[in-house]
Amino acid sequence: MKRSVFRNRALPYLLVLPQIAVTVVFFFWPAFESLRLSLFRTSPFGDKTSFVGLENFRKLLTTPEYYQSIANTFVFASGVTAIGLGAGLFVAALATQKIRGLAAYRTAVLWPYGIAPPIAGIIFLFIFHPSYGVLPYWLGFVTSYEFNWLLKGWVAMALVILATAWTHVGYNIAFFLAGLLAIPTSVLEAASVDGAGAIRRFRSIIFPLLSPITFYLLVVNLIFSFFGSFGVIHAVTQGGPGGATEIMVFKVYKDGFIGLNLGSSAAQSVLLMILVITLTALQFRFVEKRVTYS
Amino acid sequence: MKRRVRAVAGLAALLLVVLPTAALAKTEIHLWHAMGGQLGETVNELVKQFNQSQADFEVKPLNKGTYPEVLTGAIAAYRQKNPPHIVQVFDVGTQTMLLSGAIHPIFQLMKEQEIKVDWNDFIKPVTGYYSKDGNLYSMPFNSSSPILYYSKEAFKKAGLADKPPATWKDVGEFSKKITAAGGAKCGFTTSWPSWTMLENTFPWHDQPFATNQNGYTGLDTKLLINGEFGVKHIGQLAAWQKDGVYSYGGRMGQPDPKFINGDCAMLIQSSAVIGGFTKSLKFAWGTGPLPHWGPPYRKQNAVVGGATLWVMKGQKPADYKGVAQFMKFIAEPHQQMWWHVTTGYLPITQTAIKNLEAGYHFKKNPEQWTALGQLSGKPTANSQGHRLGNFAQIREAIEGEMENVFAGKKTAREGLDAAVAKGNDILKEFAAANKP
Incomplete structure (x- = not known):
């Protein structure tokens, strides 16, 4: 490693100051505010505030709904990440084939990422809604199975996972595509000459070489499903039926903005923050060991 | 504050261009509401009629999203000490507003501004839902059942x-x-x-x-x-x-x-x-x-559903005069009838209902009477509303x-x-x- 040396001792600090300032104002300050709010019980308009210590946390950790929302979050995040990464890699692999109109095809597969999650939610509603969706209407002709996620919790969960994964798959494709194109063809050709089939080539060469990108996408997809998945759920199920799709970040919103219970909402966001920090740290500790950086 | 300064500056600039000789300085009254689409247009039309009916005040309607979004928006603005003058809050937000300490009750406002409103003219299920100790706290606006x-x-x-x-x-x-x-x-x-x-x-x-x-x-x-x-x-x-x-x-x-x-x-x-x-x-x-x-x-x-208009406290005394004028305007039979016929929300004063009857409105449109019919009668402790x-x-x-x-x-x-x-x-x- 080469060390750069600044003559002026203040200059390096000055240069990183904008980044530090942004981090403090937009990350540390709000995080600290949530932490402070989580220790208080506040009336909606903020005119009556009383310190309650850890009461907000105690209450959360003694209600079954909160644990249900944690469980929902894990199901949701694993589903979105698995489908998002799997489909992303699959489509990216297809997009490296030599076909006509490759550029147009590559552009098209990235499109879903350009659609705002609430809009994606609305699109899915038009396809899947039991009252006015196209798919249940067609299904009605071939089967008597009622595709009713307004009452069936697991169907609702599958639907929001699918919709969220779909909005995010373009992002994954872009990264996988870049990763695949960066793999030197000479290595693959050498492997072919040595008699390695497509599966063997993928397992022994492509996947290890893609592992830094896969790891990066794993972390980003998980964080995205924990935090960024709000739009789809808000548009499609609003956490229903009976709380079956109520993930933690949606509960933070619902209790804070509809319930106007800011103390509990802040406590939930603190817990969510702790959970995500822990998860990310764990991933770096254990999963990253298996990543090969070239 | 900044927003208002900017808005005033913008308006002033616009007036300088469009009406170089017009008299300036209409007092602005901000109204936040949750009426989207066709209903939003109707609110704008109602406000336009008010703005054209007098020269001192200009009501500025703003659609802030859904009912919960309007309420949280108003709360955030209040906490930053810059609330709008009037906020439309849905029925289920009534208790929250009553206890907020952030409002100026409508009965008190009208008394202060010496504007006579015959509150008894309003139908009971509506006033009952939004009154405390016999006094009306918010202005009934869109009511349905x-x-x-x-x-x-x-x-x-x-x-x-x-x-x-x-x-x-x-x-x-x-x-x-x-x-x-x-x-x-x-x-x-x-x-x-x-x-x-x-x-x-x-x-x-x-x-x-x-x-x-x-x-x-x-x-x-x-x-x-x-x-x-x-x-x-x-x-x-x-x-x-x-x-x-x-x-x-x-x-x-x-x-x-x-x-x-x-x-x-x-x-x-x-x-x-x-x-x-x-x-x-x-x-x-x-x-x-x-x-x-x-x-x-x-x-x-x-019981009625829908929303009412709440007046926020902490505004300038001169502004309250305009707020009261606007409230008086929308309580008048003409506006009540127009609002009902255009939107399907209920007419909520006896006078408006009588006038509509006189014009055979309910005979011609029996479906418009159904909801009113089931609101009649003297409410009991079980049927006055929910708080x-x-x-x-x-x-x-x-x-x-x-x-x-x-x-x-x-x-x-x-x-x-x-x-x-x-x-x-x-x-x-x-x-x-x-x-x-």
């Missing part, structure tokens, strides 16, 4: 008379006949499930929804919806959900398409959709009051449990017990946060 819509064609196909079902027993029988005759796939569906099936069905049968006279007389309120009546009603809906008599279609207005596209022969939904249905329904339809269970339950009245803290969150909890019951995961009693437990927790939290 849930009614039954039915498809005349589906009824005809099943050989039924052109008459809405009056009792729940009829609803069941009619539905079975209609589905058997192929008139529709399901008998009926319900929009706003908690509002139509519990919040209104309880007072309609003179049953208590919560202790403390539905929350009017104290903060230590508990829900009472898991009693014999609630279990009977929700239990029947759950049984009907299984036989296809009833078809649960989700929350808010989501079930409407089931009726609009002819899947269900009946719909229970707010009277406020009459305007939209008149324009868009492709089949003949009629309305009837909420169905009733009959004896031993008494027939009382339904529950964080009601939006309670409604949410109730609807979640209704879904569990209709999905067959819980019995009606288990589901309602769980809804009551959750609701009581929310009420306790609200009482603790609002301890004086």
Whole structure:
């Protein structure tokens, strides 16, 4: 490693100051505010505030709904990440084939990422809604199975996972595509000459070489499903039926903005923050060991 | 503050360009509301009429999103000490507003501004919902009540008379006949499930929804919806959900398409959709009051839903003059009638109703009378309305449990017990946060 040396001792600090300032104002300050709010019980308009210590946390950790929302979050995040990464890699692999109109095809597969999650939610509603969706209407002709996620919790969960994964798959494709194109063809050709089939080539060469990108996408997809998945759920199920799709970040919103219970909402966001920090740290500790950086 | 400075600067610049010689400095009154689409246009039109009717004030309407978004937006603005003058808050936000310490009660405002308003002219179910100790705290604006819509064609196909079902027993029988005759796939569906099936069905049968006279007389309120009546009603809906008599279609207005596209022969939904249905329904339809269970339950009245306009405190005294003028304007019979005819929301003063009757409005449009009819009569302690803290969150909890019951995961009693437990927790939290 080469060390750069600044003559002026203040200059390096000055240069990183904008980044530090942004981090403090937009990350540390709000995080600290949530932490402070989580220790208080506040009336909606903020005119009556009383310190309650850890009461907000105690209450959360003694209600079954909160644990249900944690469980929902894990199901949701694993589903979105698995489908998002799997489909992303699959489509990216297809997009490296030599076909006509490759550029147009590559552009098209990235499109879903350009659609705002609430809009994606609305699109899915038009396809899947039991009252006015196209798919249940067609299904009605071939089967008597009622595709009713307004009452069936697991169907609702599958639907929001699918919709969220779909909005995010373009992002994954872009990264996988870049990763695949960066793999030197000479290595693959050498492997072919040595008699390695497509599966063997993928397992022994492509996947290890893609592992830094896969790891990066794993972390980003998980964080995205924990935090960024709000739009789809808000548009499609609003956490229903009976709380079956109520993930933690949606509960933070619902209790804070509809319930106007800011103390509990802040406590939930603190817990969510702790959970995500822990998860990310764990991933770096254990999963990253298996990543090969070239 | 900055926003206002910018707005004034912008307006001034515009006036300099457009009207170089016009007199400046109209006082601005900010109104935040939740009326989107066609309703939003109607609000703009109403405001325009007011702005043109006088020269001193300019009301500026702003659609801030859904009802909960308007409320949270107003709260955030209040905390930053820059609230709008007038905020439209939905019925379930009433208790939150009453206890907020952030409002200027409408009765007091009108008294201060020496504007005479005959509050007795307003119909009782409306004033009762928004009054405290006999004084009106917010200005009733858009009021509605849930009614039954039915498809005349589906009824005809099943050989039924052109008459809405009056009792729940009829609803069941009619539905079975209609589905058997192929008139529709399901008998009926319900929009706003908690509002139509519990919040209104309880007072309609003179049953208590919560202790403390539905929350009017104290903060230590508990829900009472898991009693014999609630279990009977929700239990029947759950049984009907299984036989296809009833078809649960989700929350808010989501079930409407089931009726609009002819899947269900009946719909229970707010009277406020009459305007939209008149324009868009492709089949003949009629309305009837909420169905009733009959004896031993008494027939009382339904409660109003919708929203009112709250005046925020901390504004300049000169601004309050304009706010009061605007409130007086929208309470006048002419505006009341216009608003009702254009939107389908209820006319809520006796004078406006009488004038509409004189013009045979209700004879020509009988569906417009249905909701008003079921609001008549003197409300009892059970039917004056609901005053529950964080009601939006309670409604949410109730609807979640209704879904569990209709999905067959819980019995009606288990589901309602769980809804009551959750609701009581929310009420306790609200009482603790609002301890004086």
